[in-house]
Amino acid sequence: MLYVEILGNLPEMARDEVRAMLELAGGEIVSRDYLLLGVNAGEEALPFLDRLGLSHEYGKLVIEADSVEELLEKARGVEWPIGGTFKVDTETMANCRHNVLDLPRKLGAVIHSKGFRVNLSRPDTLVRVYCGERLHAGVRLRFFDPKDFERRKAHHRPFFRPISLHPRISRALVNLTKARRELLDPMMGAGGILIEAGLLGLRVYGVDIRPEMVEGAGMNLRHYGITNYELRQGDATGLAGLFHKRFEAVATDPPYGTSATLAGRKRDELYRDVLGSIHDVLEPGGRLAIAFPADFDGEEEAERVGFKPVGRYYQRVHKSLERYFYVFER
Template sequence: MARFFFLLSGEHSSLPAAEVVGACEALGHTFKPVDVLDQVLVGETSAEPAVLAERLAMSWMIGFHLFTSPAFKREILDSLFSSDFLEIFNPRKTFAITVKRIKRSAQHLQTPELEKWLAEKISREVKFKTDLRNPEFELVFVLTGESCVGGVKVAEVDRKRFTARRPSRRPAFHPSTLTPVLARCMVNLARTPPGGIFLDPFCGVGGILIEAGLVGAIPVGIDIKPEMVEGAKKNLEAFGIRDYRLEVGDARKLGGMEVDAIATDPPYGRQATTAGSEVWDLYRESLHSMTEVLKPGRFLCITAPADIRETGKEAGLEVVDYHEQKVHRSLIRCFHVFRKPGSF
């Protein structure tokens, strides 16, 4: 396994790192965390970085990890030359240097001056030449907290594609639809395998189904409202997803199928913010139904306006992960990741 660092988006305190782990496992690889810093995750995996970058939504880039050092100039340079840097890259190659600062980390260092100083030292010591336009490799130094994470960029996440798929640009729009970034994150948290059958039993107009289809899964969408199912069909077709299944149905009465992953954002609206019994009955009954159709050893990611971990356990699921996101003053969105016991 190789050691990589992931520059995380910072839009949530824990979801981006959890998404990395989920994406690796979805692709059939393990992920061994080594260090968790502010907006930086370091870990070991055998997953291909370019493939990971295509799946991830809450990361900016992936780099081959060389070192983590205190955020001081001399310590950074010494750590670089003490790493495997020279064994990996033959002399006389061209390179560029990028220094990124997370929030207000290491204020005693000025990033332009540090980039120039490092470039001069490296060029002098190993005869590499700087090339800002078309370098053969890019050294990245991330200042996070009191540390510097250094490495070589190996893949970049194209986050603009998620903006291009925002709900308002789709043929069918519904105001409660998750953003593509959150939808993709949920697909990864559910460990959705390429080629696997993916289910969203509260599919709405298909926001999560789109992301599942784009990572190579076969989306199956169910909604109790026919107009939502029709909207999901239009949206899936608009993004070139042809291999899918949609039907009008009740999430509490699934049956007749077997799926490899489930991710869903049930409608909870006004009644759910006051813990209305009807909503919690819906969660309880639908979780039992989802458990029945999920293959053993597979994962389910579901949102709720409160903690439903105990409800998941009652349905026969194991709790894997839990995250909270503040939506507005009176509403939080809780992300739950469950696993059905057994092996596949």
């Protein structure tokens, strides 16, 4: 068993991102306690979990218990997968219903009695205890350092445009498509989604109607060491004429606002035409992850052109922008 601790800002989207990766790996989510997911999967799932964007960490789940006493009793009887020194760290979630104030010391003593050495400053292994409705203890395998994502935010790129998805969300959109080989962003802007897809080893394709964006997105991709890409200037409403192929997956964040950013076209009309164009070039069974403002019924319009809804996730960005992230299947 494994555990995944998801982030709390878009928890349902984070859960479904984990589920999408497990579907590729042959695993499944079997339990949830607030932000902690219990996962039935083996080591073959780890490369897919390494792709996650909206998660804090994952690890090996060793014990689940309904009380501190039960946890400590089970801890005495299990084999701890600890290499070198260790430290016990407690995560008290918002729904914690147990007194865990002294638990790190007590659990540390039990593990120490089995022959492992404690190192509180620089441990080789971090034992994590999560307190929610139940108690869950495991060993961290991977921590997703937020600094890695922060370094790829828009203002750190050589070609800078202020309106851009956070890299964590861009990564999640890529993963929600379940892409294995390739991904198309037909309204790529400065290339934020393509950067995340490219860093996962996917071949990326991008389109933008503005030539400066095509040049700038290429500059950004190369800045992060991504070379397996194909970018074209063109109209996202006519993708079949730009590429003589179908795509495994599509993810995009269309512009929301002015006539300038929408190339002089009416917003809702543009969105409808783009959905139809994406449907034309997506493989049967392929997925689209896309964002729309909350006042546009993306689900109804996507179903009209033949898409099947898979997921919808609300986000309030600020007082003048509320949006939904959608996942559709062709």
